[in-house]
Amino acid sequence: MGTAGVIVDPGDMAAYLREPREAFFGRAPCVVKPRSAREVASVLALCNEAGVGVVPQGGNTGLVGGQTPDESGAQIVLSLQKLDKIREIDPASDTMTVEAGAILANVQAAAEAVGRYFPLSLAAEGSCTIGGNLATNAGGVHVIAYGATRDLALGLEVALADGRLLSGLSKLRKDNTGYDLAHLFIGSEGTLGIITAATLKLFPLPRSRATAFVGLADPRAALKLLTLAKARAGSALVAFELIPRIGVEFTTRHIAGVRDPLAGAHGWYVLMELASPAESGVEDQLTELLGEAMEQGIAEDAALAATLEQRAGLWKLRETMPEAQKPEGVSIKHDVSVPLESIPDFLAEASALVAVHAPGARPTPFGHMGDGNIHYNISQPEGADRVVFLARREEINALVHGLVTKYAGSVSAEHGIGALKRDLLRKVKDPVALELMRAIKSALDPKGILNPGKLL
Ligand SMILES: O=C(O)CC[C@@H](O)C(=O)O
Ligand SMILES: [Zn+2]
Numbered sequence: 001m002g003t004a005g006v007i008v009d010p011g012d013m014a015a016y017l018r019e020p021r022e023a024f025f026g027r028a029p030c031v032v033k034p035r036s037a038r039e040v041a042s043v044l045a046l047c048n049e050a051g052v053g054v055v056p057q058g059g060n061t062g063l064v065g066g067q068t069p070d071e072s073g074a075q076i077v078l079s080l081q082k083l084d085k086i087r088e089i090d091p092a093s094d095t096m097t098v099e100a101g102a103i104l105a106n107v108q109a110a111a112e113a114v115g116r117y118f119p120l121s122l123a124a125e126g127s128c129t130i131g132g133n134l135a136t137n138a139g140g141v142h143v144i145a146y147g148a149t150r151d152l153a154l155g156l157e158v159a160l161a162d163g164r165l166l167s168g169l170s171k172l173r174k175d176n177t178g179y180d181l182a183h184l185f186i187g188s189e190g191t192l193g194i195i196t197a198a199t200l201k202l203f204p205l206p207r208s209r210a211t212a213f214v215g216l217a218d219p220r221a222a223l224k225l226l227t228l229a230k231a232r233a234g235s236a237l238v239a240f241e242l243i244p245r246i247g248v249e250f251t252t253r254h255i256a257g258v259r260d261p262l263a264g265a266h267g268w269y270v271l272m273e274l275a276s277p278a279e280s281g282v283e284d285q286l287t288e289l290l291g292e293a294m295e296q297g298i299a300e301d302a303a304l305a306a307t308l309e310q311r312a313g314l315w316k317l318r319e320t321m322p323e324a325q326k327p328e329g330v331s332i333k334h335d336v337s338v339p340l341e342s343i344p345d346f347l348a349e350a351s352a353l354v355a356v357h358a359p360g361a362r363p364t365p366f367g368h369m370g371d372g373n374i375h376y377n378i379s380q381p382e383g384a385d386r387v388v389f390l391a392r393r394e395e396i397n398a399l400v401h402g403l404v405t406k407y408a409g410s411v412s413a414e415h416g417i418g419a420l421k422r423d424l425l426r427k428v429k430d431p432v433a434l435e436l437m438r439a440i441k442s443a444l445d446p447k448g449i450l451n452p453g454k455l456l
Pocket of ligand 2: 139140367368374414
């Protein structure tokens with residue numbers, strides 16, 4: 001690799017050494033930007049030889065510090081940004097093969113250009129990369145219909161710690177020839193190998209969509225609506241997002257152009273969407289479904305998006321939730337999942353715990369209810385001191401995570417472990433599972449050069 005692919009200037013490196021929330025900062029002797037899978041493998045071979053830690057990085061949008069080097073200054077950052085080609089699209093097989101550094105929005109657009117759909121969708125899609133999505137098994141808003149990133153991949157090309165390249169790009173839907181190695185690397189957060197390319201599944205392009213914003217009394221009503229929507233719409237139900245009243249207040253207060261689409265105030269809201277490759281039909285389906293929900297007393301009110309602009313407005317309200325929390329001060333975040341049936345009890349008990357242990361703190365739980373995944377975020381009490389509230393983070397984390405354990409849930413449903421939840425993982429993961437994870441890690445990366453200090 002020519003020196004053109006190596007950044008050493010501190011000013012130029014800065015953007016690679018801190019993550020978007022600025023919760024993690026690191027130091028590095030250099031940032032390398034290989035241009036091909038072979039070059040990625042060569043960098044790894046050299047680093048393995050020299051025992052130098054390598055931190056892989058895509059769009060640098062991760063939320064748990066997995067993409068940031070530590071403060072030792074001894075780890076290099078390996079950015080995949082230059083591996084951004086769409087290598088092949090095969091509409092007959094409904095697959096596309098893309099390089100790891102391709103930006104998610106570009107992957108979606110390339111699929112659409114041939115009349116296909118790549119359904120992974122999240123707020124960071126304009127800058128996150130498919131390699132990062134795979135490495136972290138990203139979720140987003142369509143998991144309810146299409147699964148997480150894991151479910152969208154057929155095969156991977158991976159650079160291994162010792163410099164070998166695993167060529168596992170495959171279009172096959174059926175291949176029972178032993179261990180599924182691709183799934184080992186997906187969600188491994190760059191600790192087992194560096195994904196350089198992937199063959200992804202494509203789907204029929206939805207030609208009609210219907211989107212509604214529903215006001216409800218409580219999460220139990222939201223659960224009833226979810227059950228009804230699944231029964232009536234089946235796989236046409238492509239999004240089911242929960243938002244509390246305080247979330248509507250935050251977004252309308254802080255985000256330009258966001259308005260509450262409903263006349264009165266409701267305790268909770270659901271943003272739901274149906275989609276279909278058929279040209280029409282889903283609007284009627286959604287109207288009927290909502291009618292039924294009103295009749296049964298499940299929904300209090302609903303607004304259907306009549307135009308693309310209205311639809312965009314509803315999605316903006318949901319997607320700017322994290323941003324709208326920022327001006328309200330510190331937010332103590334929990335990215336959790338529990339079995340669907342336990343969501344109402346979990347939410348009620350968590351709020352009760354917060355009321356007792358952190359009076360005035362404002363729970364703002366929102367997210368992918370259809371997947372059982374709630375971002376149980378807690379904004380500081382109005383006007384409280386940021387530092388004082390932040391100092392209580394571990395104590396509040398323990399309360400919420402204790403409840404997650406009680407309901408047999410996960411303490412990281414979507415964002416991964418990274419550096420942020422490494423200690424937590426050791427506490428909550430089954431010891432046998434941890435042993436197996438460590439055994440796999442030492443088989444694939446015996447010198448521990450791949451994303452050291454993350455996950456395990
Ligand atoms: O900031 C958060 O807690 C959640 C971010 C993201 O996963 C979302 O669903 O909007
Ligand atoms: Zn989310």
